[in-house]
Amino acid sequence: MTAQYGAHEVMEMHEVLTDTINGINQFQLYRPHAQDQQLVQMIDRHLQFMLNEYNMMVQTLNQRGMSQAVPYRAPRNFSPTYGLNNPATQAPNTSMQQMDDRDVSSGMLISYKSSTVFKMMAALECADPQLRRMLQQGAINCSEMAYEVWQYMNQQGYYQVPTMKEMTTNTMVNSYGQQQQMNPMTFGGQNHIDPRMMTHDPNNMNTMKYLSS
Numbered sequence: 001m002t003a004q005y006g007a008h009e010v011m012e013m014h015e016v017l018t019d020t021i022n023g024i025n026q027f028q029l030y031r032p033h034a035q036d037q038q039l040v041q042m043i044d045r046h047l048q049f050m051l052n053e054y055n056m057m058v059q060t061l062n063q064r065g066m067s068q069a070v071p072y073r074a075p076r077n078f079s080p081t082y083g084l085n086n087p088a089t090q091a092p093n094t095s096m097q098q099m100d101d102r103d104v105s106s107g108m109l110i111s112y113k114s115s116t117v118f119k120m121m122a123a124l125e126c127a128d129p130q131l132r133r134m135l136q137q138g139a140i141n142c143s144e145m146a147y148e149v150w151q152y153m154n155q156q157g158y159y160q161v162p163t164m165k166e167m168t169t170n171t172m173v174n175s176y177g178q179q180q181q182m183n184p185m186t187f188g189g190q191n192h193i194d195p196r197m198m199t200h201d202p203n204n205m206n207t208m209k210y211l212s213s
Helices: 007-033 037-061 101-123 129-156 166-173
Strands: 198-201 204-210
Touching: 007 037, 007 101, 007 129, 037 101, 037 129, 101 129
Parallel strands: none
Antiparallel strands: 198 204
């Protein structure tokens, strides 16, 4: 290796590249079991992107192409379907021949979720700014592809979204309020008061008198 990297960077990149190889190989195994053409096209598109991203990481690691990481552009025209509608019972398959589109898309989603966390954790261990940005973008790419897979699963009814009662949801959402303005004295602003300039009110220990400077 021609580059000078820290031990953590080298080991993290080793793990990320191995994970990427495993992901590509895993999707190639899934490909023959996909029946729906929308899913087939998605797998092919993702495989090509994953391969290009892998090659870019190898080139960058060896300083043979310090180009900026390419973001994945996922479709945006989507409205999630919420609620449960007779979800199907799930159980392990008894043979490989039983693998269907639901199994394939579910495996893809889990793979992307894992890789998203994996790459972001690796980025936090990188000192080299190029590798760090590349891994950060790689984590975002995985999350975008994961969401695209989830969209497909949601549309097909494979991944339904349970909801709470409306009153419970509203209670949770409305339990947080906005902070209108921060007090600069709390964060060391210009009006910060030196603790040495405080005196206790002898008549009320819960109040403080601030001596102006």
